[in-house]
Amino acid sequence: MNLIDGEKGFIYKVKSINLDERVKRRFEILGMIKDTDILILNKKRNGSIIIKLRGTRFAIGKKFAEGVEIGGVSD
Amino acid sequence: MTDNLKIAFIGNPNCGKTTLFNAYTGANLKTANWPGVTVEKKEGRFVFNQKNIFVTDLPGTYSLSSYTLEERLSRKYIIDEEADVIIDVVDASALERNLYLALQLIELRKPLVIALNMMDVVEERGMRINISKLSEMLGVKVIPVCARKRKGLDELMENVFEVFEKRDESREFNNLCFTYSDYIESKISEIVKRFETKYPYTKNHRWYAIKFLEHDDEVKKEYIINLDDIVEKNYEDEIIKQKYDFAENISHKVLINKTEKNLLTDKIDLAVTNQFFAIPIFFCIMTFIFFLTFFVGDYLKGYIEEGITIFSDCLLILLQKINCGEFVSSLIIDGIIAGVGGIITFLPNIFILFIGLAFLEDSGYMSRAAYAMDGIMSKIGLSGRAFIPMLLGFGCTVPAIMASRTLENSRDRLKTILITPFMSCSARLPIYLIISEIFFGDYAVFAAISMYIIGILMAVLVALILNKFKLFKEHSDLLIELPEYKIPNLRTVFIYAWEKVKDYLTKAGTTIFVASVILWFLLNFNINGFSGGMENSFAAEISKILIPVMTPLGLGNWQIITALISGIAAKEVVVSSMSILFNIANISSFEGRGKLYTALSEIGFSNINAYSFMLFSLLYIPCAATIGIIKKETGSFKWVCISLFLQFITAWSVSFLFYTVAVNI
Known part of the structure; x- marks a missing residue:
């Protein structure tokens, strides 16, 4: 499943980032690498979401959220 | 003892860097652009212990790669030694992420002091940071400050002076606060050997070797050297991951009472980012x-x-008179x-x-x-960011x-x-x-x-x-x-x-x-x-x-x-x-x-x-x-x-x- 399919209030683990190389690097620099925990804080109907990554909140647009593969749900 | 000192602030966006800069310089600052580009460059001056301190506020950046103009400007500024001492402003409340930039700065081996900002936020969350342990693990001075309350400002400057006085010692000191995996390290050694032969007068060969492994465009453009047999692929993913692993390790060791409380920010965000409101x-x-x-x-x-x-x-009366x-x-x-x-x-x-x-x-x-x-x-x-x-x-x-x-x-x-x-x-x-x-x-x-x-x-x-x-x-x-x-x-x-x-x-x-x-x-x-x-x-x-x-x-x-x-x-x-x-x-x-x-x-x-x-x-x-x-x-x-x-x-x-x-x- 991808980040966009995640549910609000749950923590997931990053499996892979399937985005353009430069975008992928931007995410990695922010600490989004394989096996990092991501908490979904908010989701909007248009698909943009707010996540918490290593203690920092980020707003991510729909297309990006579709490109991050996640797994391993835990609340 | 010098009478003038040039320092530069660097840090992640939102780390409180500008507040710290303002705390020192007040309204006594000059805003201009970096030469040839429209990225804002802020410079200020203040006097500390009868010495003139010239400060530059480098653009807020998450890393020192060469993807954005801000990153390139900051990196060049530091490598060219335009500042005597660099102050890395680290947001203590987001330690792990901020340590990534800190680790990149440490690799540059320039006189560096870490200003650990937002300690008040950390304390409000009921957490503590073992500062001496953090300093020991990183191999650089770490000074707690609270820019908003103007706390720790003098102590930070005293340490900046100390680092400056001992700059040659610290440069000679082969300070490696962390090493990569054996595989990456062996690649680094091989590149360093070849690089030293071709560019013997360039300082800090290790840093360049890491940049070659990351396929850094700027470095590859400046130093023409054939490394295809060693750098057969881009190792940036691996290097970022290992840096973050180390940052995570540090954070686990120095953070006491690490909690994820439902913070005030989350409560405000419930309303402010609500899809209807x-x-x-x-x-x-x-x-x-x-x-x-x-x-x-x-x-x-x-x-x-x-x-x-x-x-x-x-x-008018005067003019008529x-x-x-x-x-x-x-x-x-x-x-x-x-x-x-x-x-x-x-x-x-x-x-x-x-x-x-x-x-x-x-x-x-x-x-x-x-x-x-x-x-x-x-x-x-457009994305919301353009708003x-x-x-x-x-x-x-x-x-x-x-x-x-x-x-x-x-x-x-x-x-x-x-x-x-x-x-x-x-x-x-x-x-x-x-x-x-x-x-x-x-x-x-x-x-x-x-x-x-x-x-x-x-x-x-x-x-x-x-x-x-x-x-x-x-x-x-x-x-x-x-x-x-x-x-x-x-x-x-x-x-x-x-x-x-x-x-x-x-x-x-x-x-x-x-x-x-x-x-x-x-x-x-x-x-x-x-x-x-x-x-x-x-x-x-x-x-x-x-x-x-x-x-x-x-x-x-x-x-x-x-x-x-x-x-x-x-x-x-x-x-x-x-x-x-x-x-x-x-x-x-x-x-x-x-x-x-x-x-x-x-x-x-x-x-x-x-x-x-x-x-x-x-x-x-x-x-x-x-x-x-x-x-x-x-x-x-x-x-x-x-x-x-x-x-x-x-x-x-x-x-x-x-x-x-x-x-x-």
């Missing part, structure tokens, strides 16, 4: 800011008006005082507007607005266009640059305030606010039209940090607003002053010398050529056209030139407004013409400074011309449509 909340906040700008600003404006009237009267003649006194009173003075009265409105924008930025709300507007923005083919430059456009178009730099995609940047000038900047505010007060009485505020709304609508419409072109079809997505909310630091807010007001005053003293003098000459002279009447002046002759173009808008009058043309120097000049054109000493005072009303009525100006004039002023060609920044940012005259054409056509069409419909109803 986010946009209404945003509009309420903006309405409140504009309410303060118009009502409180107008109240304060009265005092300045009185001051200017007294000053102008005294000056020293018998300086009609020519000079006309130039000073009707030209300079009317022009420059008319603009200064709007300072309170502009100051309040900038205070409002500074509050939005410093509180952490700005990026929430970007998230709230992401849905709407994506409909016009920030647009919002800043309410203040001044020039920094707003510069802020579009934060957009990664060049097409998004271009589109934002084209639509931002439609957002009504503070320089256009005096035009609305004067004209709407004269012609719309009790509804003046609504008339003025409608300009802001129409500006936004036009920006949206133009963006939708641009989407039809292939170049603008695709856009980049949203990625923005939502920092913790904090009560805005009054010092930071004041310094921000003061900087802008200073710009405004400087503009009044330079551009508007010169424009007023030139306009006065153009209005009082013609080919035969002193014209004796404006009707036959140079300005009138030039403006009369454009009468046929402007008549369909209800603006076919040479005085109005002159005011609009001179507004290209700076939008405030539209008002100051009206003072000169209609010979009104204090245009925003009650009497001044009365005189302007009479003068405009005499040339057949009704409230329909007045509204058309406001519309045209809102949308037409931007000021010279904006044209300059568009050229610099886009790097091409083609886009400057497209921008000017787009604005003129929009302004003409909207005013024409309004005027035609209004006169026929």
Whole structure:
């Protein structure tokens, strides 16, 4: 499943980032690498979401959220 | 012991770097651009222990890769040793992420001190940080500070001096706070060997070796060396991961009571980023800011008006006493005082507007607005992030266009640059305030606010039209940090607003002053010398050529056209030139407004013409400074011309449509 399919209030683990190389690097620099925990804080109907990554909140647009593969749900 | 020391602040965005910078330098700072680019460079000076400290605030950045201009600038600055000591401002409340940049800085092996900021936030969460352990693990000095409460400032500087004094020792000391996996390390050793042979005089070979493994474009361009047999692929993924693993390890060891409490920020965000309330909340906040700008600003404006009237009267008496003649006194009173003075009265409105924008930025709300507007923005083919430059456009178009730099995609940047000038900047505010007060009485505020709304609508419409072109079809997505909310630091807010007001005053003293003098000459002279009447002046002759173009808008009058043309120097000049054109000493005072009303009525100006004039002023060609920044940012005259054409056509069409419909109803 991808980040966009995640549910609000749950923590997931990053499996892979399937985005353009430069975008992928931007995410990695922010600490989004394989096996990092991501908490979904908010989701909007248009698909943009707010996540918490290593203690920092980020707003991510729909297309990006579709490109991050996640797994391993835990609340 | 040195008498001067050069230090530089670096850190992640939102780490409190600017607050720390301001805590040291106060308003004693100079803002300029980095050579050749439009990234803002802030420099300041202060005295510590009888020594002059020169400080540079490097752009906020998450890393020192070479992907963005900010990263490249910061990196080059550090490598070229332009600063004696680097201070890495680390947000203690987001330690892990901030340590990533710290680890990159440590690898550069320059004199470095870590300022551990936001310790108060950490304590509020019931956590503690073992600072000596952190310092030991990183191999650099770590000094806890609280920039907002101005705590730890002296201690930080004392340590900066100590590091500077012992800089040679620390450079010799082969400080490796962490090593990569054996595999990566063996690659690094191999590259170092080859690199040392070819470039023996380059310092810190290890850093270059890491950059070669990361396929760093800048380093590869500068150092031509064949490493294909060692660097058979890009190792950046691996290097980032191992740095983060180490950062995570440090964070586990030094953070005591690591908790994930439901923080105040999360509670506020529940409402502020709620999918139903986010946009209404945003509009309420903006309405409140504009309410303060118009009502409180107008109240304060009265005092300045009185001051200017007294000053102008005294000056007139003085000029008559020293018998300086009609020519000079006309130039000073009707030209300079009317022009420059008319603009200064709007300072309170502009100051309040900038205070409002500074509050939005410093509180952490700005990026929430970007998230709230992401849905709407994506409909016009931009990400929510592009909304920030647009919002800043309410203040001044020039920094707003510069802020579009934060957009990664060049097409998004271009589109934002084209639509931002439609957002009504503070320089256009005096035009609305004067004209709407004269012609719309009790509804003046609504008339003025409608300009802001129409500006936004036009920006949206133009963006939708641009989407039809292939170049603008695709856009980049949203990625923005939502920092913790904090009560805005009054010092930071004041310094921000003061900087802008200073710009405004400087503009009044330079551009508007010169424009007023030139306009006065153009209005009082013609080919035969002193014209004796404006009707036959140079300005009138030039403006009369454009009468046929402007008549369909209800603006076919040479005085109005002159005011609009001179507004290209700076939008405030539209008002100051009206003072000169209609010979009104204090245009925003009650009497001044009365005189302007009479003068405009005499040339057949009704409230329909007045509204058309406001519309045209809102949308037409931007000021010279904006044209300059568009050229610099886009790097091409083609886009400057497209921008000017787009604005003129929009302004003409909207005013024409309004005027035609209004006169026929």
